[in-house]
Amino acid sequence: MTEPLVQVESLRKLFPISKGMFRKATDFVHAVDDVSFAIRPGESLGLVGESGCGKTTTGRMLVKLLDATDGTIEMSHNGTRFDIAHIEKDEMKDFRGKVQMIFQDPYESMNPRRTVFDTVAEPLAVQGIGKPNEREERVAELLTRVGLTPAASFLFRYPHELSGGQRQRVAIARALVLGPSFVVADEPTSMLDVSIRISIMDLMLKLAEEFGVSYLYITHDLAVARYMCDRIAVMYLGKIVEIGNTETVLSDPKHPYTKALLSAVPVPDPSYKRPPVEIKGGINKAINPAPVCRFLQRCPIATDYCRENDHPPLEDKGDGVQVACYLVEKKSAPAPV
């Protein structure tokens, strides 16, 4: 097996709940709690879950927009390895060339007073790459590759002159201009209309291949994750509860939460009858959570064993799928023929 591109180990993020200016916080929201996963080169991992499950917080720690409370994020780049969670200030500029982010809202993520060229060329200017005329060439080439053609007609437009889909293409060009090997994409298509969404998703898949980029693709939409990602990780209240090959997880979900989440997704086929959703209610915040299974309160199959023991570890349950549940039996390997 190849060495992973990104290896996340026991990552945690606690947000203190402020009790006033001079009082020390005693309560914490455990937004991300002991999360571990790996992304192999060229592979995309989908991070799915309901709002508040910690998927965006995880993504932001991976690009160092948030500092981790605990844990390591090892990344290998051109043969060297470094820990994103413990980058020094003077290494940040270098780091930004390796890892980039695409944000959800293309209307918010761009400076309205800067042209497309300014937006896409800024990372080059910051990193001191190329002379101004070379930068223009590089930006024009990227615009062509993200489908904004003819590039010359887009270079000096302002964001308000672009549609949502076109803006997201600019955001993708900006993320790729430094040639990163890893991009965190946080719901990049959820603000777009259906007819535009597929062309942006197809573009991202095509560029992943051409540029050799891996994505951490954050989404609440399982159908989108299925289209975009080789592997999928389901999060619940700061924990990964199931992770594995996308098709394997979606065709045979093992964790009771994954099952419920999957059966709640509406299907664009009136003749399809979904299985009933076994769980009720919404997600709470994990404020100083008890050490038991995070899903206990909503779990339809919980037993006394679940109530008396710690949150279950993420374990291999066969088919290469890891599940954090005591009640999921390990599938034995098929007997050799």
Added chain:
Amino acid sequence: MTMTDSTPQSASAPSSAPVLEVDGLVMHYETEQGDVSAVENVTFTLNHGQALGLVGESGCGKTSVAMSLLRLQAENAKFLAGEIRLNGKNLLGVTEAEMRHHRWNDISMVFQGAMNAWNPVYRVGDQIQEAMDLHYDPPLSKAESWEKMGETFELVGLDPSMLERYPHEFSGGMRQRAVIAMALSCNPQIIIADEPTTALDVIVQDQILKEMKKIQADLGMSIIYISHDIAVIAEVTDTIGVMYAGKLVELGPTDEVFARPKHPYAYLLLSSTPSVTGPRRKLAPLEGEPPNLLNPPTGCRFHPRCPFMTQQCVDEEPPLTEIGQNHQVACWNWDQVPVTIGEKLP
């Protein structure tokens, strides 16, 4: 109940009577740059107990239609033609005072994002009562209206004691349920639900859609669902209308339209919707972007993006024509659209 002869019978069981008929509705927005043709010649019928879905992308006119039905359209909107008949009475011809009586009593609405519109400093029950005080004639006593509210809260799966609480004590899903309870509070015949679950997580969405389906069946209510999410529409409606650039391009029984969409736009929309079920397939992107309605394309408004485009589509506007049992399509070349979803197009 009167039936006007000019209205084509829309998709539904032929025996049921129409409660609402939208007939040739044309609505434009006046702007400094010119007229935006937001709703263009839209015709459909809503029968008693029917669930009709309007789908389309942002800017296709679906919310403009919804707002017109309640005459809550924006100030720069003007109706140029058409009628909206509630039980045979043209709502575009009545006075504002009369219209106010029809709102909430006959047609109520669950607005997009309404769950965030609760006033944080009043109890939820008091806010619903305010609406009931304005619309019940003769007015109900306080005890009567709280009893009525308790009933509607139970209908939407909320404990009646929650009426005494403030909005911040509700979760997002509960706030949306309370909005639906408010829409039910004056016993309307029709509810218009504009993206009723868009901001909610799927598990809560599933619960609320089930609740709404049950209410619709139990109370014999007619509902117009408006959504960009065709999967949601597939689950809750029996008739679907697909809108594109201000026009209704396909109208028919939901099962039929999803199994055999005949308008190229509806076909491509279904082909480009990812699903968690069925074989994993390559989705067909819709090329281009929706047109600017300040200056809509000639002929068929979809022609610049349509793979079946001919000269006729540029020159002439296709009328909504009956092509099957209650199934109408506005396309010159509908018979060329493939039978199965996801096929390669010209």
